[in-house]
Amino acid sequence: xxxxxxxxxxxxxxxxxxxxxxxxxxxxxxxxxxxxxxxxxxxxxxxxxxxxxxxxxxxxxxxxxxxxxxxxxxxxxxxxxxxxxxxxxxxxxxxxxxxxxxxxxxxxxxxxxxxxxxxxxxxxxxxxxxxxxxxxxxxxxxxxxxxxxxxxxxxxxxxxxxxxxxxxxxxxxxxxxxxxxxxxxxxxxxxxxxxxxxxxxxxxxxxxxxxxxxxxxxxxxxxxxxxxxxxxxxxxxxxxxxxxxxxxxxxxxxxxxxxxxxxxxxxxxxxxxxxxxxxxxxxxxxxxxxxxxxxxxxxxxxxxxxxxxxxxxxxxxxxxxxxxxxxxxxxxxxxxxxxxxxxxxxxxxxxxxxxxxxxxxxxxxx
Numbered sequence: 001x002x003x004x005x006x007x008x009x010x011x012x013x014x015x016x017x018x019x020x021x022x023x024x025x026x027x028x029x030x031x032x033x034x035x036x037x038x039x040x041x042x043x044x045x046x047x048x049x050x051x052x053x054x055x056x057x058x059x060x061x062x063x064x065x066x067x068x069x070x071x072x073x074x075x076x077x078x079x080x081x082x083x084x085x086x087x088x089x090x091x092x093x094x095x096x097x098x099x100x101x102x103x104x105x106x107x108x109x110x111x112x113x114x115x116x117x118x119x120x121x122x123x124x125x126x127x128x129x130x131x132x133x134x135x136x137x138x139x140x141x142x143x144x145x146x147x148x149x150x151x152x153x154x155x156x157x158x159x160x161x162x163x164x165x166x167x168x169x170x171x172x173x174x175x176x177x178x179x180x181x182x183x184x185x186x187x188x189x190x191x192x193x194x195x196x197x198x199x200x201x202x203x204x205x206x207x208x209x210x211x212x213x214x215x216x217x218x219x220x221x222x223x224x225x226x227x228x229x230x231x232x233x234x235x236x237x238x239x240x241x242x243x244x245x246x247x248x249x250x251x252x253x254x255x256x257x258x259x260x261x262x263x264x265x266x267x268x269x270x271x272x273x274x275x276x277x278x279x280x281x282x283x284x285x286x287x288x289x290x291x292x293x294x295x296x297x298x299x300x301x302x303x304x305x306x307x308x309x310x311x312x313x314x315x316x317x318x319x320x321x322x323x324x325x326x327x328x329x330x331x332x333x334x335x336x337x338x339x340x341x342x343x344x345x346x347x348x349x350x351x352x353x354x355x356x357x358x359x360x361x362x363x364x365x366x
Contacts, residue, residue, distance in 0.1 A: 014044025028103035039094040059086035101153040108184030115180035121333020124259040140173035210332040215239040231310035233317040238306035254331035257342040266323035268298035
């Protein structure tokens with residue numbers, strides 16, 4: 001199989017920020033024997049044939065024959081080892097996407113997993129499941145919030161079997177609460193048609209869209225200099241849409257936590273809200289935040305001023321702002337479906353402490 005078509009599909013969606021940002025999302029192609037899945041840490045926008053890991057599907061199937069420890073730490077460690085062992089010879093330097101198992105069990109040649117803010121406005125809302133059923137009927141699977149990796153793959157595997165037993169056909173749209181969407185098809189046009197349907201049907205239900213036409217990015221200010229001293233790099237995002245969320249703590253609430261794993265990886269799960277913009281207050285609040293959470297904030301919202309990022313490198317600081325902008329988009333879209341529904345503290349803690357996501361973050365932000 002030429003990997004050319006998979007590269008085309010991946011770049012098409014990866015270059016469109018309405019579908020995916022940074023190193024998020026993953027794609028795959030499979031035949032009877034081999035799964036080609038995007039390696040962790042690569043951006044869909046600029047993948048090459050070297051960006052995909054060749055996986056032995058027989059070895060992947062054997063994972064389902066094993067019994068893993070109940071402890072999440074030990075389980076994920078063993079599953080990761082088995083995923084690594086399923087790589088074809090010559091692929092040892094690549095690390096398969098954390099969702100490789102899920103790509104393998106979805107019974108279509110092409111699988112495209114993305115995190116569109118529009119879709120996550122539905123998937124991260126209080127009435128998401130109800131609205132999804134109204135929009136798509138029985139043509140999709142709704143998967144409740146579950147830890148990614150093996151546990152998610154196992155749940156989806158059982159749900160797909162149940163769907164097939166009921167409908168006598170394979171489901172092509174899988175919506176994951178607080179995560180994103182998977183679409184499967186046997187050709188490029190099939191994938192494009194599915195995503196066009198998903199986006200258009202959800203958009204029809206949207207009451208308000210985020211407006212960033214007056215967005216401004218600032219790279220130097222007194223506060224930025226303070227944050228550079230504390231973290232290494234910083235930038236500021238301003239504009240009317242941003243201003244609406246930083247008026248006070250109440251207005252900030254819809255963006256005050258994490259909607260999806262990608263938001264945690266790149267912009268953190270605990271944004272810091274500061275009511276005064278003096279150097280003394282900023283340093284004091286930063287210290288309190290790091291003592292309380294055990295880590296530096298990646299996002300600092302200053303009341304009536306804007307959103308600052310803080311990270312070790314300029315690239316990481318820029319990505320933090322991009323993903324927080326996505327958080328704002330998701331928050332706006334959730335207004336059409338009953339309001340925001342963040343990941344639970346337990347799910348956030350899992351991602352913050354998961355070695356797989358730490359690896360992805362370290363590769364993507366260099």
